[in-house]
Amino acid sequence: MTKDTEARVACPFCGGEASTEVDDEDFDVARGICKDCGACGPFVDLSDYPTTAAARDAAGTAWDSRAAPATTLDTIGSQFGNGGGFDPGADGEAA
Ligand SMILES: [Zn+2]
Numbered sequence: 553m554t555k556d557t558e559a560r561v562a563c564p565f566c567g568g569e570a571s572t573e574v575d576d577e578d579f580d581v582a583r584g585i586c587k588d589c590g591a592c593g594p595f596v597d598l599s600d601y602p603t604t605a606a607a608r609d610a611a612g613t614a615w616d617s618r619a620a621p622a623t624t625l626d627t628i629g630s631q632f633g634n635g636g637g638f639d640p641g642a643d644g645e646a647a
Pocket residue numbers: 563564565566567568586587588589590591
């Protein structure tokens with residue numbers, strides 16, 4: 553398992569720092585991965601690339617270029633007519 557140090561687009565789930573890693577022990581894939589929450593993907597098959605480095609580059613590019621989430625909490629709120637606000641309240645639970 554190897555990891556790169558190149559900065560990637562932030563994680564779409566937690567906003568955390570992302571990287572890429574190569575798993576040539578279990579699955580023979582490269583993938584983007586969030587260092588904070590562990591979200592990962594897309595997976596790139598190492599056998600599709602001439603070198604491990606090329607596969608890791610492809611996985612990093614795929615992580616950076618994936619589509620943005622279509623729905624956010626604000627758009628969900630606006631669909632339910634509360635003006636798009638999301639108020640978690642002082643205790644962290646939705647009001
Ligand atoms: Zn994350």
